[in-house]
Structure formats: C-alpha cells, structure tokens
Amino acid sequence: MRADQAERELISRDIEEYLARHERKDLLRFLTCGSVDDGKSTLIGRLLHDTHMVHEDTLAAATRDSKALGTQAGELDLAFLVDGLKSEREQGITIDVAFRYFTTAARKFIIADTPGHEQFTRNMATGASNCDLAILLVDARHGISVQTRRHAFITSLLGIGEIVLAVNKLDLITDSSGAFSQDRFNEIVRAFEEFSTRLPARNIRAIPMSALKGDNVVERSAQTPWYSGPTLLEHLETVPLGGHRNHVDFRFPVQWVNRPNLDFRGFAGTVASGCVKPGDRVMVLPSRRTTTVKQVVTFDGDLNEAHPPLSVTLTLADEVDCSRGDTLVHPGNEPHVSQDVSAMVVWMDDAAPLVPGKEYILKHGPHKTPASVVRIAHRVDVNTLDRSPAPALALNDIGEVAIRTSRPLVYDAYTRNRGTGAFILVDRLTNMTAGAGMLLDPSEADGGNWTSAPRATHLAPSAQVITPDERAKRLGQKPFTLLFTGLSGSGKSEVARAVERRLFDLGRFGAVIDGSALRSGMSRDLGFTKHERSENLRRGMELARAMNEVGLIVLASFTAPDASVRARARELVGGDRFALVHVSTPLDACRRRDPSGLYAAAARGSVKDVPGLDLDYETPTDADLALPMQEIGAGEAGVRAAVERVMAFLETRGALVR
Amino acid sequence: MDRARLSHLRELEAESIHIFREVAASFEKPVLLYSIGKDSAVLLQLAMKAFYPAKPPFPLLHVDTTWKFRDMYRFRDEYVAKELGLELLIHINQEGLAAGVNPITHGSRKHTDIMKTQGLRQALDKHGFDAAFGGARRDEEKSRAKERIFSFRDGQHRWDPRNQRPELWNIYNTEIHRAAGINRAAGTRGESIRVFPLSNWTELDVWQYIMLEKIPMVPLYFAAMRPVVYRGGVPIMVDDHRLPLEPGETPQMKMIRFRTLGCYPLSGAIESNATTLPEIIREMLETKLSERQGRVIDHDGAGSMEEKKKEGYF
Structure with a gap:
C-alpha cells in the first residue's frame, strides 16, 4: 500500500534514518469545511484511516459505536473516528473546531475540522486563521450551496490562498458505464469558478471523490478515468507552503522584556514577518527611536538571522525605551501607525451585537488598547457578497468597520501581512472574544481618505481675515459647488464649461474642476478602480471646498458612479452649498459620441472598470437637478438649454447676488 | 536555512515559546503543572527556552497523589529541584491522605478524583494561581482535540465545552475576571485559565524532541528488569510494599517499560526491550495500542475524560 508501507519498513529497518527524515518534514495546516451532510467527518476519518493514523483500539471503539449509532448499516462509520464530544456523537454532528494530526512520508499535517452550520461561522474563521489551505466539501448531488459560497468567502477573507474543491459523493452520480459522472463534476467546478471570480485570486484545485468509498482521497480511483490530477493526499503533500508569510517587511512585536540581571536586557517576541540580523538598524514604533540589533539570542545559541515564525530575543545596542506592545521594524520599511483604522470584522459574540460607540479591548499581537467602533461602513451578505448599510453586526455577521483606538496601532493590511494585520475584540464586561478583525490598508477601506483622520493632528489653520459677506459683495455671488455626474460621453463637461462661460460673461466667477484633468496632475497616482475613482473625487471635492472658501462657484465634472461616494462629496463640501446635477444620456448615445475614445478602447479590451459597462453606474436618486x-x-x-436650467437653479439657490 | 521550510518541530517549538511568554506577560501568577512525565519534561524544556537567559518567571507545581513511582520522586527532587534549581511546589490533598484514600481500595476513579482533581483545585486556590500550564496534547484523546490552547475555567475550575472562546491566529484572549479586594479576602475565587503549550504536538513529536534536545527522562520509560504482577493481563509494577498481592501471587522479574506514567498501581507497563530513545520511538510507531490505553482511568465509560474535564481534571 503506497508510500506508508515504505515508511513502515523504514521504521523497522532503520529507525534513526526514519527519524532523521521525519525531523526534516515541514508542516501543513489545513481546514476542512462542509455542511452537516457533505461527508466531512467521513473524509477526515478516511484520511486518518488510509494513512494508518488510527490505532486499533480507537478503530475498535469506532466500530462498536458504528454498530450502535452508525448510519452505515453496521459497517464502520469513519465519522466516528473523528466526532469527539458525547453530545455530538449522539446528535451525529460536529459542533466545534477540532484539531487532528497525521503524518506521511512527505509532511506533517494539522487538520482544523470546522462545522458547516450557519450559526458557526465564527468557528470556521477560528479554524481558518492559522491555515495555509482549505478543503471545501461539496455534495455532488446538491452542488454549490449557500454554505459553499459562505465557506469560500470566509476562507478568502482570512487570506487562505490554496483551495481544494472536494466534489464528494460522486459515487452516487454515475454515468452509463458506472464511472463517476464527469459532466456533473465539471458543472460543479464551473459554478464554483463563476462565483469565485468575485473573490481575490487564489489557487483552486478541484478533485472528484468519494470519501465513503475512498476514491481519490489517498488511493487513486478507478471510477474517474477522465481525471488526471492528483489525489487529495498527493495534493496536500506537494502544495507549496507558507504562502501567507511575508518575508519582506521586518516586524517584531515585543512580547516580553527579559531582564534577568543588570547586564542583560533582551526583547523577546515572535518574528511576525521579514528577517532580522545582528547589525540591522531598527526603529521602535510608535516612538520612532532607532538603534541597532546587537544579538539574536536563543537558548540554543545566537542566530545569524531570524525569520517567521521563530520566537527569539533581540538585544539592542542602545538603551532605548521599548516595552511589551511596541514593534521593531527596519527604518524606511515602516508599517502604518494610527489610532484610526478600518477593518473587516467577523462578529463572534452571541450575547451582544457589535454596535458603534461601545468600547472594547482590542488585542493586536502583544499590544492591547481600549477601542471603539466609530462607524459600520457596511455589512457583507456572505451569500451574495453584496454590501449594505447596517446599524449593528450580530453573531456571524461580517462587515467593514472604522475603529478608533486609545493608543496607536502599528499595523499592516492583513492581505499583506497576517502577522501584523489581525486583531481580536474582547467584550469588557464578559471578557468573551467578541470579534476577529482583519485590518485594511487605508486606501482599501470603504471610507478611504474620506473618513480617515488627518495624520497631522497638532496643526491649527490660520484665521480668515476676509469674511464670506465681503467676498459675496465683491464678487456678486455666493460660493456653491455643482457636481455634474453622468456616464462618460453624457455631455457633463461641455455643460460645465458652458456654465463657466456664462458666469464669466455675467461678470461672475465660476471654476471648472474636471475629473479627467485632475488625473494628469494632482491625481496622477490614481487609476480607475472603485477606490481610486473615489479618491479622485475626494481630491476634487477638497479643491472645490478650497475654491468655495475664496468665493468661487465650482462646476465639478466627474463620472462619480458610486452613490455612497457622491453622498460623501455632499458631506465634505457641505449640504447647503452643494448640489448634485445628473447629466443623463442613454448609454448607446454616449457610446456613439465617445469623445474620449473610452468605449472604443473598452471594446478592444484595452481598458476595464468602465462605468456603465463592467462597472456599475448607480443612477442618482437624490439629484438636485436632472x-x-x-x-x-x-x-x-441642447447645451444652451441645459445652461439655462443650471443658471435658473443657481438663482433659486441664491448663489447669484444682484 | 530555507525560509519557507522551517521544520515542523522548530515551528511547534516557536509556537509553544510564544505561548509561554504571552502567559507570563499577561497573568499575575502563573504556575507550571509538573507531573514528572515526558510531556512535562518537554514543557519544562520549552519554558527554559522561552525565558533564556532568565529562568522561567513562575514556579512548578506537582500535585502528588503519594502513589507515584519511586523513580519519579527521585527524578523530581534530584533533577528538577536540585540540578535545574527551579522553584518546585508540592501539594498533597491532606484530607484525602488522612482518610487513607488510595487507588487500591477506593478504585481509580475515586482516587483520581480526590487526590488529583481535588488536590489540584486545592493547590490552585491556596496559591491563587490565575494561569496554569499543562502538558496536554490534542492528539491524546478525542475530547481533547477540541480543547483550546487557552482554556477558560470558572471560579470552580470547571470547563464548559459549549462556552469556549474562539482562538484566532496567535492572539490569545487573556482577560479574566479576578476576584478583587473584599471579595478576594472573603474567599471568592476568580476565574483562571489553563494553558496547553503542547496542544499541537503529537506523541511522536514529543519523543523526537526529547531525543533531539537530549532532555533527561525518568528511567521508567526505558526497558529494564522490574518486578511485576499481572492484573487483567496488564503488567503492574510492584514498586513498593503497598500493592497488596493476591494469595499465591509472587512478583516476577520482567523486561518492561512504561509509555505513560501515573500512579503506579494504575499504570500498566508493556513488555519491551527498548532501552534507547530510537527503540522506544520505533516501538511507539509500531504499536497498535493508543497511548492512553495503559492508563486505567479512561475505561470508566465512553466520554469519561470529558466528564473529568468538566470537573476540573486536566
């Protein structure tokens, strides 16, 4: 039987050689997720059984249990090798995260076995947090379910880069020759791929199997002649490891200051990412003091370098102030340091929902600080991935939140660095772990820079010496901002320019801010994703506000496809001097006009994220003028007529003073 | 070293060290529960590493049932206390001792409950420990597979499998309610946490680590000629005069060793010629018996470990 036979022979022939090989094995932590009846426990039981990791008395006990309670007509029910707690055994369900261990000639494995029912999302997030790979079990009879989608989303949220789609129970769907149905398999894989295009890119390996009969789990199946890929175990033995580890950015959260006597002062911790060597310049954050690493101390002698996940003790050349919760980094490669952060949060507390304003204890590595949720940006529907506003996050809800901490966090985005991008929220009253958070890069956050606090908090602007009244009298106008929104080619810029001309001719002062023009100057760093479009508009609106401050009427022309972002623009400029103008032209007409050549480029496939095509343009429902x-x-x-309507609108809003 | 391929043992070691430091930094009064066995030996080695060059900033506690093997007591007193120079606390349930509780007349269940479970609770309460390290591994038994690394216990030391805290990444929730001020004076007990730094280690990992690190061990793990009697087909070592012999029963010298060590009348030996670590490991890998089978307590009924844990047994 396979490689493990050779392993056994080696054990009896040359145990020292076996141990030498075993010592060099690496470790894969993986997660199994599936619904109650997908056959998850059976699959794990099968893996343990077929790799000979089950002792005979355990097997005997499981066989005894199978006869009394089993579902396999007195045959060994592999699930009984796995299901642990008494109440679970009686209910026939796994209710918690359980960890299993097995070894093959190639690797050591830790399985985080997590349940699939709806109410236990938190357990899955728990299991997933330390894993490199996830097996999503799908019952071939039912195909991709709501649960599968949920599992795919959560594993993606927790940054698992390797997915195995285990299409199980194919022995129940066979073709005319009795082989497992290839059509059904392909159909399920296609459905999954379609769904997962909405998730960050990951490696997906689909395997047709029957955990019950053992097909393609450890042993290759004779029932899938059309499948040439690896069996599940072969894949687990060869998949690359450590994909979630960041080897670039050195981060060392200090866990413990080791001071046994006056001659030794060491900073103990686990290297979260990157690499450190004696002689490296390091900076203590948040204090920003710099020094040099003297030694990398361990019980087994000093090291020449340390990298994750080693736990070491660093001594420093200078007596810098550094304590538990501080982070050592390389100067020039610095993480974010902020009291205002955005994060995706999985809510885990069944006693109380997450509500804005409530204070929690935030634990981020060894750093602990009081923190409160300022705002829930949105909740994600884990079944459809749709975002919607939410007043609170209940148990198993997932959402993006803005958090303010009492002391600054030294962090990286979770997608870049698991080690410094994760935190938990603890309820101050019950001490329960109430939420798990994954920090976002400020630019990825829903609010982006619209809601982030300024970095500089100690500056006070100089006082105004000209009053708004004086300006209005001189200019014959009151400051106002019109945001012209519409598809590319709808004519919004032409109208804005024509209004500017008309105002000028009347002796008034209008100023056009053109979204595309900004991109060659102050927004030259931005592209066209949702976030970048949002940021471009924000900069335009900051400019509009500054122009309004000096008394100008601003005519801002932006596609601004997101309703929520337009709402932020209104808020930033100020509702009493802001109006949204929707320039609506049917998409076909815009395409025919195509003044910037955008639609032609999209047709050639050379640009994407085009509003109205592959990016949603949310038609305004709150336009002040259509x-x-x-x-x-x-x-x-047409343009002249539009200008008349805009001028009349400005008149009614009191922007033009006689 | 190849960065992507840290060996699994070094990875487990790093994880355990991280846990030790986290507890030392977050709790007022931690203690390491030391049972003299192989898991305790690894636990101790990891604690030494975590705080090197300092000594572990917490004492060791041995809850003594008074029925351990003589070799175990010798090892405890000579190696741990003298050679390593660590602070070692020993607690014996004096009421149990006075009542003459023993594994022979009271049976394994009662003896374990009174001398071990209650003894442990007494010791924890007496010293006011708020965190206790234990050497339990998840691969030992099915109900332990679900135990968290930081296992929350209420004021009565009870474990509630349905009320466990989710444990994510390597971020541990160390918050507990401490009985403070007047309540503490009035004897109200605060909550505590049991911590299992070896959670992700397997039996093979433990043995291999002992070998790699050359960790000193109680000689009973190695085969030697020892006096035994057979009880239910299992060799039981006659370690002292307290083990009553059946009429006509005489101890025989057999080449035996132990896979796990507990109270000697409750610890079944195995016949073995394994006198070195590689031989022990080979035997362990080849054996078809699961590790805890040698201990009598687990056969009290399905899920008996789970019941004991709810009551505060480790």
Missing part, C-alpha cells in the same frame, strides 16, 4: 440631454436637445442648442 438634465436629461435627449429631451433637452442635441448639439449646441
């Missing part, structure tokens, strides 16, 4: 260009008219006459 300009349906097709009704108003085409060409110059």
Whole structure:
C-alpha cells in the first residue's frame, strides 16, 4: 500500500534514518469545511484511516459505536473516528473546531475540522486563521450551496490562498458505464469558478471523490478515468507552503522584556514577518527611536538571522525605551501607525451585537488598547457578497468597520501581512472574544481618505481675515459647488464649461474642476478602480471646498458612479452649498459620441472598470437637478438649454447676488 | 536555512515559546503543572527556552497523589529541584491522605478524583494561581482535540465545552475576571485559565524532541528488569510494599517499560526491550495500542475524560 508501507519498513529497518527524515518534514495546516451532510467527518476519518493514523483500539471503539449509532448499516462509520464530544456523537454532528494530526512520508499535517452550520461561522474563521489551505466539501448531488459560497468567502477573507474543491459523493452520480459522472463534476467546478471570480485570486484545485468509498482521497480511483490530477493526499503533500508569510517587511512585536540581571536586557517576541540580523538598524514604533540589533539570542545559541515564525530575543545596542506592545521594524520599511483604522470584522459574540460607540479591548499581537467602533461602513451578505448599510453586526455577521483606538496601532493590511494585520475584540464586561478583525490598508477601506483622520493632528489653520459677506459683495455671488455626474460621453463637461462661460460673461466667477484633468496632475497616482475613482473625487471635492472658501462657484465634472461616494462629496463640501446635477444620456448615445475614445478602447479590451459597462453606474436618486440631454436637445442648442436650467437653479439657490 | 521550510518541530517549538511568554506577560501568577512525565519534561524544556537567559518567571507545581513511582520522586527532587534549581511546589490533598484514600481500595476513579482533581483545585486556590500550564496534547484523546490552547475555567475550575472562546491566529484572549479586594479576602475565587503549550504536538513529536534536545527522562520509560504482577493481563509494577498481592501471587522479574506514567498501581507497563530513545520511538510507531490505553482511568465509560474535564481534571 503506497508510500506508508515504505515508511513502515523504514521504521523497522532503520529507525534513526526514519527519524532523521521525519525531523526534516515541514508542516501543513489545513481546514476542512462542509455542511452537516457533505461527508466531512467521513473524509477526515478516511484520511486518518488510509494513512494508518488510527490505532486499533480507537478503530475498535469506532466500530462498536458504528454498530450502535452508525448510519452505515453496521459497517464502520469513519465519522466516528473523528466526532469527539458525547453530545455530538449522539446528535451525529460536529459542533466545534477540532484539531487532528497525521503524518506521511512527505509532511506533517494539522487538520482544523470546522462545522458547516450557519450559526458557526465564527468557528470556521477560528479554524481558518492559522491555515495555509482549505478543503471545501461539496455534495455532488446538491452542488454549490449557500454554505459553499459562505465557506469560500470566509476562507478568502482570512487570506487562505490554496483551495481544494472536494466534489464528494460522486459515487452516487454515475454515468452509463458506472464511472463517476464527469459532466456533473465539471458543472460543479464551473459554478464554483463563476462565483469565485468575485473573490481575490487564489489557487483552486478541484478533485472528484468519494470519501465513503475512498476514491481519490489517498488511493487513486478507478471510477474517474477522465481525471488526471492528483489525489487529495498527493495534493496536500506537494502544495507549496507558507504562502501567507511575508518575508519582506521586518516586524517584531515585543512580547516580553527579559531582564534577568543588570547586564542583560533582551526583547523577546515572535518574528511576525521579514528577517532580522545582528547589525540591522531598527526603529521602535510608535516612538520612532532607532538603534541597532546587537544579538539574536536563543537558548540554543545566537542566530545569524531570524525569520517567521521563530520566537527569539533581540538585544539592542542602545538603551532605548521599548516595552511589551511596541514593534521593531527596519527604518524606511515602516508599517502604518494610527489610532484610526478600518477593518473587516467577523462578529463572534452571541450575547451582544457589535454596535458603534461601545468600547472594547482590542488585542493586536502583544499590544492591547481600549477601542471603539466609530462607524459600520457596511455589512457583507456572505451569500451574495453584496454590501449594505447596517446599524449593528450580530453573531456571524461580517462587515467593514472604522475603529478608533486609545493608543496607536502599528499595523499592516492583513492581505499583506497576517502577522501584523489581525486583531481580536474582547467584550469588557464578559471578557468573551467578541470579534476577529482583519485590518485594511487605508486606501482599501470603504471610507478611504474620506473618513480617515488627518495624520497631522497638532496643526491649527490660520484665521480668515476676509469674511464670506465681503467676498459675496465683491464678487456678486455666493460660493456653491455643482457636481455634474453622468456616464462618460453624457455631455457633463461641455455643460460645465458652458456654465463657466456664462458666469464669466455675467461678470461672475465660476471654476471648472474636471475629473479627467485632475488625473494628469494632482491625481496622477490614481487609476480607475472603485477606490481610486473615489479618491479622485475626494481630491476634487477638497479643491472645490478650497475654491468655495475664496468665493468661487465650482462646476465639478466627474463620472462619480458610486452613490455612497457622491453622498460623501455632499458631506465634505457641505449640504447647503452643494448640489448634485445628473447629466443623463442613454448609454448607446454616449457610446456613439465617445469623445474620449473610452468605449472604443473598452471594446478592444484595452481598458476595464468602465462605468456603465463592467462597472456599475448607480443612477442618482437624490439629484438636485436632472438634465436629461435627449429631451433637452442635441448639439449646441441642447447645451444652451441645459445652461439655462443650471443658471435658473443657481438663482433659486441664491448663489447669484444682484 | 530555507525560509519557507522551517521544520515542523522548530515551528511547534516557536509556537509553544510564544505561548509561554504571552502567559507570563499577561497573568499575575502563573504556575507550571509538573507531573514528572515526558510531556512535562518537554514543557519544562520549552519554558527554559522561552525565558533564556532568565529562568522561567513562575514556579512548578506537582500535585502528588503519594502513589507515584519511586523513580519519579527521585527524578523530581534530584533533577528538577536540585540540578535545574527551579522553584518546585508540592501539594498533597491532606484530607484525602488522612482518610487513607488510595487507588487500591477506593478504585481509580475515586482516587483520581480526590487526590488529583481535588488536590489540584486545592493547590490552585491556596496559591491563587490565575494561569496554569499543562502538558496536554490534542492528539491524546478525542475530547481533547477540541480543547483550546487557552482554556477558560470558572471560579470552580470547571470547563464548559459549549462556552469556549474562539482562538484566532496567535492572539490569545487573556482577560479574566479576578476576584478583587473584599471579595478576594472573603474567599471568592476568580476565574483562571489553563494553558496547553503542547496542544499541537503529537506523541511522536514529543519523543523526537526529547531525543533531539537530549532532555533527561525518568528511567521508567526505558526497558529494564522490574518486578511485576499481572492484573487483567496488564503488567503492574510492584514498586513498593503497598500493592497488596493476591494469595499465591509472587512478583516476577520482567523486561518492561512504561509509555505513560501515573500512579503506579494504575499504570500498566508493556513488555519491551527498548532501552534507547530510537527503540522506544520505533516501538511507539509500531504499536497498535493508543497511548492512553495503559492508563486505567479512561475505561470508566465512553466520554469519561470529558466528564473529568468538566470537573476540573486536566
């Protein structure tokens, strides 16, 4: 029987050689997720059984249990090798995260076995947090379920880069020749791939199997002649490891200051990411003091370098102030340091929901600080991945939140660095672990820079010496911002320019801010993703506000496809001097006009994220003025008519002073 | 060293060291529960590493049932206390001792409950320990597979399998309610945490680590000629005069060793010629018996370990 036979022979022939090989094995931690009846416990039982990791008395006990309680007509029910607690055995369900261990000639494995029911999302997140790989079990009879989608999303959220789609129970769906159905397998794989395009890219390996009969788990199946990929175990033995570890950015959260006597002062901790050597310049955060690493101390002697996940003790050349919760980094490669952070949170407390304003204890590595949720940006529907506003996050809800901490966090985005990007929230009253958080890069956060606090908090602006009234009297106008939104080619810039001309001719001062023009200057660092579009508009609106401050009427022309981002623009400029103008032109007409050549480029496939095409344009429902260009008219006459409507609107809003 | 391929033992070692430091930094009064066996030996080695060059900043506690093998007591007193120079606390349930509780007339269940479970609770309460390290591994038994690394216990030391805290990444929730001020004076007990730094180690890992690190061990793990009687087919070592012999029963000298060590009348030996660590490991890998079978307590009924844990047994 396979390689383990050779292992056994080696054990009896040359135990020292076996141990030498075993010592060099690496460790894969993986997660199994599936619904109650997908056959998860059976799959794990099968892995343990077929790799000979089950002792005979355990097997005997499971066989006895199978006869009394089993579902396999008195045959050995492999699930009984796995299901642990008494109440679970009686209910026939696994109710918690359980860890299993097995070894093959290639590797050592730790399985985090997590349940699939709806109410236990938290257990899955728990199991997933330390894993490199996840096996998503799918019952071939039912295909991709709501649960599968949920599991795919949670594993993606927790940063697992390797997914095995285990299409199980294919022995129940066979083709005319009695082989497992290839069509059914392909159908399920396609459905999964379609769904997972909405998730960050990961490696997906689909395997047709029957855990009950043992097909393609450890032994290759004779029932899948059309499948040439690896069996599950072969895949587990060869998949690359440590994909979630960051070897670039050195981060060393200090856990313990070791001071046995006056001659030794060491900073003990686990290298969260990157690498450190004696002689490295290091900076203590958040204090920003710098020094040099003297030694990397361990019980087994000093090291030439340390990398994750080693637990070491660093001594430093200078007596810098550094204590538990501080982080050592390389100067020039610094993480974010902030009291205002955004994070995805999985809520785990069944006693109380997450509500804005409530104070929790936030634990981030060895650092602990009081923290409160300022705002829930949105909740994610784990079945559809849709985002929606939410007043609170209940048990098993997942959402993006903005958090303010009492002391600054030294962190990286979770997607970049698991070691410094994760935290837990602890309820101050019950001490329960209430939430698990994954920090976002400030630019990825829902609010982006719209809601982030300024880095500089100690500055006070100089006082105004000209009053708004004085300005209004001089200019004959009151400051106002019109945000023209619409698809590319809808005519919004032309209208804005024509309004600017009209104001000028009347002796007033308008100023156009053109979203595309910003991109060659102050927004030259931005592309066209949702976040970057949002940031471009934010910069435009900051500019509008500054122009309003000096009394100008601003005519801002931006596609601004997101309703929530437009709402932020209104908030930033100030509702009483802001109006949203929707320049609406049917997509077909925009395409025909295509003044910037955008639609032509999209048709060639050279650009993506085009609003109206592959990016949603959310039609405004809160426009203060609508300009349906097709009704108003085409060409110059149309633009002139639109200008009249805008001028009339400005008049009614009191922007033009006689 | 190849960065992506840290050996699994070094990875487990790093994880355990991280846990030790986290507890030392977060709790007022931790203690290491030392049972003299192989898991305790590894636990101790890891504690020494975690705080090197300092000594572990907490004492060791041995809850003594008075029925351990004489070799175990010798090892405890000579190696741990004298050679390593660590602070070693020994607690014996004096009420149990006075009542003459023993594994022979009271049976394994009662003896373990009174001398071990209650003894442990007494010792924890007496010293006011708020965190206790134990050497339990998840691969030992099915109910332990679900135990957290930081296992929360209420004021009565009880474990509630349905009320466990989720444990993510290597971030441990160390918050507990401490009985403070007047309540503490009035004898109200605070909550505590049991911590299992070896959670992710397997029996093979433990043995291999002992070999790699050359960790000193109680000689009973190695085969030698020892006097035994057979009880239910299992060799029981006649370690002292307290083991009553059946009429006509005489101890025989057999080449035996122990896979796990507990109270000697409750510890079944195995016949073996394994006198070196590699031989022990080979025997362990080849054996078809699961590790805890040698201990009598687990056969009290399905899920008996689980019942004991709810009552505060480790």
